[in-house]
Amino acid sequence: PNAAGSPMLLFNATGATENARVELEPTKTGDSEFEVRLLLRDFPNLYGIAGHLRYDPKVLTLVTVQMHKVLQGKNYDSRSVGADKPKGRLLLGATRFKSGGSAFSPLAGVPVGKEVWATLTFKLLADGKHTIAFDPTTTMAKSATYEDLKTSYGGLVVEYVGGAK
DSSP states (O other): OOTTSSOEEEEEEESOSSSSEEEEEEEEOSSSEEEEEEEEEEEEEEOEEEEEEEOOTTTEEEEEEEEOOOSOBTTEEEEEEEEEOSTTEEEEEEEEEEOSSOTTSOOOOEEEEEEEEEEEEEEEOSSEEEEEEEOGGGOEEEOTTOOBOOOEEOEEEEEEESOOO
């Protein structure tokens, strides 16, 4: 515990800081709760993205999942999904689809500088260091021509001290 006797919550974000990437941006919201914004960063031509975000449900509870509209543009709308089944393996996805224009025109991706893909709220159940990270075997980002986009997926180590009862 720290000098004041209240719980201590520390974050260490991991992963690339340049090129196409998904960043995890944490914010403490309570003694044992925190929010993580998943940011899509620096994609030149993104059409769809998906992956499993893994965490240990014995030490972390996923309280809320808020998906945001991303990848929109002229004649395009988007859909996002966030499903935590089974617990500890959060499926995240987003894609765009045509909502206007000619059905015969080629599909188009969208340049993404910085967009919030999802906002997650977690509650800690145990002291220690806990990891939240994408499973690299389940991740993909695609262009409008179905090419894989080289993407770095960030992670987060959360250290919690003095809070577990």
